Amino acid sequence: xxxxxxxxxxxxxxxxxxxxxxxxxxxxxxxxxxxxxxxxxxxxxxxxxxxxxxxxxxxxxxxxxxxxxxxxxxxxxxxxxxxxxxxxxxxxxxxxxxxxxxxxxxxxxxxxxxxxxxxxxxxxxxxxxxxxxxxxxxxxxxxxxxxxxxxxxxxxxxxxxxxxxxxxxxxxxxxxxxxxxxxxxxxxxxxxxxxxxxxxxxxxxxxxxxxxxxxxxxxxxxxxxxxxxxxxxxxxxxxxxxxxxxxxxxxxxxxxxxxxxxxxxxxxxxxxxxxxxxxxxxxxxxxxxxxx
Numbered sequence: 001x002x003x004x005x006x007x008x009x010x011x012x013x014x015x016x017x018x019x020x021x022x023x024x025x026x027x028x029x030x031x032x033x034x035x036x037x038x039x040x041x042x043x044x045x046x047x048x049x050x051x052x053x054x055x056x057x058x059x060x061x062x063x064x065x066x067x068x069x070x071x072x073x074x075x076x077x078x079x080x081x082x083x084x085x086x087x088x089x090x091x092x093x094x095x096x097x098x099x100x101x102x103x104x105x106x107x108x109x110x111x112x113x114x115x116x117x118x119x120x121x122x123x124x125x126x127x128x129x130x131x132x133x134x135x136x137x138x139x140x141x142x143x144x145x146x147x148x149x150x151x152x153x154x155x156x157x158x159x160x161x162x163x164x165x166x167x168x169x170x171x172x173x174x175x176x177x178x179x180x181x182x183x184x185x186x187x188x189x190x191x192x193x194x195x196x197x198x199x200x201x202x203x204x205x206x207x208x209x210x211x212x213x214x215x216x217x218x219x220x221x222x223x224x225x226x227x228x229x230x231x232x233x234x235x236x237x238x239x240x241x242x243x244x245x246x247x248x249x250x251x252x253x254x255x256x257x258x259x260x261x262x263x264x265x266x267x268x269x270x271x272x273x274x275x276x277x278x279x280x281x282x283x284x285x286x287x288x289x290x291x292x
Contacts, residue, residue: 044237
């Protein structure tokens with residue numbers, strides 16, 4: 001673990017993640033207090049990446065549960081291996097009809113899903129449990145998570161209650177497509193990750209795409225920041241900035257070219273209306289500003 005906030009900052013930077021001190025402080029406190037960390041922000045600002053980088057830093061397993069509408073216990077916690085159960089019963093019947101049937105509702109027939117994998121992890125090193133895009137799940141499943149986040153345990157009727165011998169490090173992300181319940185938020189530390197400043201986004205490109213020339217990187221960031229001032233359906237995040245930088249380099253660009261910008265807007269924008277609105281005069285204006 002980390003002994004200071006500065007160690008967290010340096011560790012993130014060493015892995016190519018440029019973080020604000022406030023985020024490093026939240027991570028440090030979440031680790032020390034053994035509290036889940038809820039990260040909210042727009043899509044593409046690096047919320048999920050926090051968990052991935054943290055797993056690398058701590059040299060531990062990353063267990064990810066992707067949130068989606070309709071997720072239930074069988075996808076998130078456990079389910080029974082029905083095929084193996086049937087084979088065990090048939091094998092028992094075929095070999096020894098006088099003995100007791102096998103206990104097909106024991107641990108050997110259990111398929112562990114992410115939540116149970118995180119709680120029942122072997123060893124003394126906590127795993128990273130990433131509950132990604134939790135705002136996409138149903139209210140019922142969010143309520144179910146309260147037991148996990150409160151007591152770090154789950155109940156399986158056929159076996160009993162399984163408690164974590166070592167609490168996993170829990171990172172929760174949300175794009176705020178809906179508000180999470182207050183009961184869940186109270187169990188977490190909270191941090192909002194905003195779009196980065198010009199200099200920070202430039203540093204992110206330098207860290208993640210070091211082969212990009214400084215002039216191109218500055219023009220890319222200037223263009224993207226201009227787009228973020230416009231009322232778009234889906235504003236480009238940092239992930240799109242990095243993808244677009246790599247795409248422009250692949251095409252041999254040393255600076256923004258209006259024609260190539262037009263042709264590559266689909267790398268940066270992921271909505272037809274946004275592309276249509278940006279193409280033409282607006283794109284040319286943003287290019288002129290970025291290269292002027």
